[in-house]
Amino acid sequence: MNETALTNGCLKEMKAHFGADRKRIDHALKVLDYARAIQAVEGGDTRVVTAAAILHDVGIPASEAKYGSIDGPYQEEEGPPIAREILKRVGADDAVTDHVCDIIADHHSAKFMDTLEFRILWDADWLVNIPNWYRDADEGKIRAVVRKVFKTGRGRAMAREIFLGERG
Ligand SMILES: [Fe+2]
Numbered sequence: 001m002n003e004t005a006l007t008n009g010c011l012k013e014m015k016a017h018f019g020a021d022r023k024r025i026d027h028a029l030k031v032l033d034y035a036r037a038i039q040a041v042e043g044g045d046t047r048v049v050t051a052a053a054i055l056h057d058v059g060i061p062a063s064e065a066k067y068g069s070i071d072g073p074y075q076e077e078e079g080p081p082i083a084r085e086i087l088k089r090v091g092a093d094d095a096v097t098d099h100v101c102d103i104i105a106d107h108h109s110a111k112f113m114d115t116l117e118f119r120i121l122w123d124a125d126w127l128v129n130i131p132n133w134y135r136d137a138d139e140g141k142i143r144a145v146v147r148k149v150f151k152t153g154r155g156r157a158m159a160r161e162i163f164l165g166e167r168g
Contacts, residue, residue: 001091003047009090010054017058017086027128028054034124034158041154044116047096052103052121055083059104072108079104110151123155130163139164 018024035053039046059079060070067074080101087097103121106113110122126149134142142163150156160166 001093006047006090006092007050010051013086013090014054014058024057024060028057030128031056031124034127035120037158038120038123038152038154042116042120042152044120048099048117049120051087051092051096052100052117053124055086055100056104056107056121056125058082058086076105076108119151123150123152126150127155127159127162
């Protein structure tokens with residue numbers, strides 16, 4: 001299926017899934033923006049990156065309901081079957097669906113995935129999460145995190161620009 005239909009279908013489903021939880025919707029949209037910016041430089045399959053960015057956190061409500069926790073392992077377990085149903089409803093190709101679900105299953109631990117599309121989603125999610133997770137961190141700490149976590153050149157360069165005011 002074409003990319004625009006896939007993107008619009010995923011956006012609509014994601015918004016319906018999170019409902020009144022505006023924070024989750026905004027998070028997914030921010031991750032999508034960063035993922036697109038990284039992909040513009042790094043390449044990769046646009047459909048996989050777009051769908052993964054929009055749907056990566058769909059396991060959160062089920063994790064909260066079942067375990068009272070949104071810890072990574074719960075989300076990684078709950079997210080993929082939900083994403084698979086959404087992708088089926090919007091008519092995504094099987095290969096795209098499988099890749100997106102694999103990304104979601106590993107998006108908090110990076111234990112088994114290392115595709116370019118996975119690395120782009122990983123970096124985009126970190127770009128959005130660093131201000132929340134390291135709110136009170138000093139510059140040295142931020143610098144260490146930026147050096148350690150990013151998996152693409154463009155993702156790390158964007159982190160340096162955004163959090164450390166460095167260019168180039
Ligand atoms: Fe996220």
